[in-house]
Amino acid sequence: MGRLIIVSNRVPSPRERLQPAGGLTVGLKDALRGGESLWFGWSGNQSEFEGDPATGMDEVDGVTYATIDLTARQHEGFYQNFSNGILWPLFHYRVGLMNYSRRDWQTYLEVNAMFARCLRALLQPDDVIWVHDYHLFPLGQALRDLGVTGRIGFFLHIPVPPWSLVRSMPGAKLLLEDMQAYDLIGVQTEEDADNLNHAFRLNGLTERAGAFPIGIDPHEFREQAEESVRREEADRLRASLRGTALILGVDRLDYSKGLPERFRGYEAFMARYPEHRGKVSFLQVAPVSRGDVEEYRQLRCQLDELTGRINGAYAEFDWTPIRYLTRPVARDILAGFYRMADVALITPLRDGMNLVAKEYVAAQDAADPGVLVLSHFAGAAPEMDEAVLVNPYDADEIADALHQALTMGLEERQRRWSRLDEDVRRTTAGFWARDFLKALDEAPPVATPPLGPS
Ligand code: ADP
Ligand code: G6P
Numbered sequence: 001m002g003r004l005i006i007v008s009n010r011v012p013s014p015r016e017r018l019q020p021a022g023g024l025t026v027g028l029k030d031a032l033r034g035g036e037s038l039w040f041g042w043s044g045n046q047s048e049f050e051g052d053p054a055t056g057m058d059e060v061d062g063v064t065y066a067t068i069d070l071t072a073r074q075h076e077g078f079y080q081n082f083s084n085g086i087l088w089p090l091f092h093y094r095v096g097l098m099n100y101s102r103r104d105w106q107t108y109l110e111v112n113a114m115f116a117r118c119l120r121a122l123l124q125p126d127d128v129i130w131v132h133d134y135h136l137f138p139l140g141q142a143l144r145d146l147g148v149t150g151r152i153g154f155f156l157h158i159p160v161p162p163w164s165l166v167r168s169m170p171g172a173k174l175l176l177e178d179m180q181a182y183d184l185i186g187v188q189t190e191e192d193a194d195n196l197n198h199a200f201r202l203n204g205l206t207e208r209a210g211a212f213p214i215g216i217d218p219h220e221f222r223e224q225a226e227e228s229v230r231r232e233e234a235d236r237l238r239a240s241l242r243g244t245a246l247i248l249g250v251d252r253l254d255y256s257k258g259l260p261e262r263f264r265g266y267e268a269f270m271a272r273y274p275e276h277r278g279k280v281s282f283l284q285v286a287p288v289s290r291g292d293v294e295e296y297r298q299l300r301c302q303l304d305e306l307t308g309r310i311n312g313a314y315a316e317f318d319w320t321p322i323r324y325l326t327r328p329v330a331r332d333i334l335a336g337f338y339r340m341a342d343v344a345l346i347t348p349l350r351d352g353m354n355l356v357a358k359e360y361v362a363a364q365d366a367a368d369p370g371v372l373v374l375s376h377f378a379g380a381a382p383e384m385d386e387a388v389l390v391n392p393y394d395a396d397e398i399a400d401a402l403h404q405a406l407t408m409g410l411e412e413r414q415r416r417w418s419r420l421d422e423d424v425r426r427t428t429a430g431f432w433a434r435d436f437l438k439a440l441d442e443a444p445p446v447a448t449p450p451l452g453p454s
Contacts, residue, residue: 002126077107265398
């Protein structure tokens with residue numbers, strides 16, 4: 001087999017290259033280590049140069065990282081506006097938040113074509129290419145246009161809504177047509193695969209989508225949690241809790257995560273279950289993400305206000321109901337917080353998968369596991385039905401679920417957790433990557449290589 005070429009807009013930072021952590025990086029670690037491999041994407045930097053940029057190369061642990069800069073104009077049109085201001089809300093069922101503009105669509109296509117040209121220069125004939133996420137829907141077709149005939153797979157990390165909704169974006173049909181250039185398209189759930197295949201069918205195209213739910217490296221995460229629970233930060237958190245139960249939320253500050261709805265659920269819990277006042281603390285870690293996009297700025301204001309209101313109404317002079325952080329907390333500290341938390345409150349309005357739910361399960365102490373309260377609308381929910389599943393739009397249901405979780409007996413907690421843990425340990429990130437690549441190898445090829453000289 002030839003080299004594996006991973007393409008994604010965001011590539012691991014130099015620090016992550018040394019110590020892979022989090023979704024994609026962990027997921028691909030095993031696959032990348034199997035043989036010679038290259039990871040291509042955006043450097044994270046902006047430059048003033050308007051032609052095709054030079055490709056920066058760096059090799060760590062046998063993986064070559066090849067990255068290019070974007071201009072400020074491309075960064076705005078391709079990343080900020082089209083990927084995060086149009087595709088992200090649309091694919092998270094939030095068509096009302098979509099700010100479509102033809103100019104951004106053009107920049108999106110232009111950057112995809114540029115990615116294809118820069119990558120093309122690095123390719124060898126038998127390379128297997130695996131493209132990731134919504135920033136790069138048209139990349140496969142752009143590569144085919146440049147004569148690439150090898151295997152190209154695509155994985156979409158975000159949800160896929162029904163075609164009746166997707167088609168509200170001008171150009172949606174063109175995106176579907178471009179996606180026909182991939183030999184295989186992976187999505188997170190059966191529902192996503194059905195929606196995408198149905199969209200292909202309705203447009204007279206070939207069905208190419210299959211469900212490949214992504215996982216984590218549970219062994220690594222458990223070790224991290226066991227180690228980190230003994231760190232000074234965990235001691236400080238424990239001391240500050242003074243015996244109160246800990247409810248933990250961990251998300252990027254993103255409107256898909258249902259944070260205002262979650263805070264209102266906690267408010268309803270305070271109002272309807274006064275016996276828990278003063279006896280629980282809700283810690284929400286939500287580092288700012290995509291802070292230059294208007295909707296994300298508004299969300300931040302909304303949460304500042306809600307936190308103030310709830311704490312103002314229920315705090316005592318020696319107890320605060322919500323602790324809310326918009327600064328990032330390092331993963332090796334956070335893992336210990338997961339292990340200490342009595343309840344994880346994970347209530348996205350829509351989420352491709354939600355790896356935090358799986359990390360929480362992996363971090364638990366088998367002798368005294370916590371309870372996972374999870375939204376029905378996380379991609380993880382169909383696999384995790386032993387969690388306490390909630391409708392994130394129903395504040396009272398969140399309140400009831402919190403009460404149920406905090407009063408659940410040890411036996412039931414262990415029973416639910418061990419089933420969840422079994423699943424998390426079975427469907428790992430490594431399994432996901434291997435499974436997808438095997439299916440890609442077996443998929444009927446879209447393009448046939450030209451006959452070379454014999
Ligand atoms: P998303 O991909 O939308 O960010 P996931 O739940 O799949 O959502 O999270 C991806 C990764 O980012 C996980 O490995 C998780 O641990 C990490 N992560 C998410 N939120 C935080 C946070 N507040 N602080 C540190 N890491 C986080
Ligand atoms: C989600 C997307 C990824 C993206 C990540 C962080 O997980 O599926 O493609 O990289 O969010 O977002 P950012 O905009 O900072 O890359």
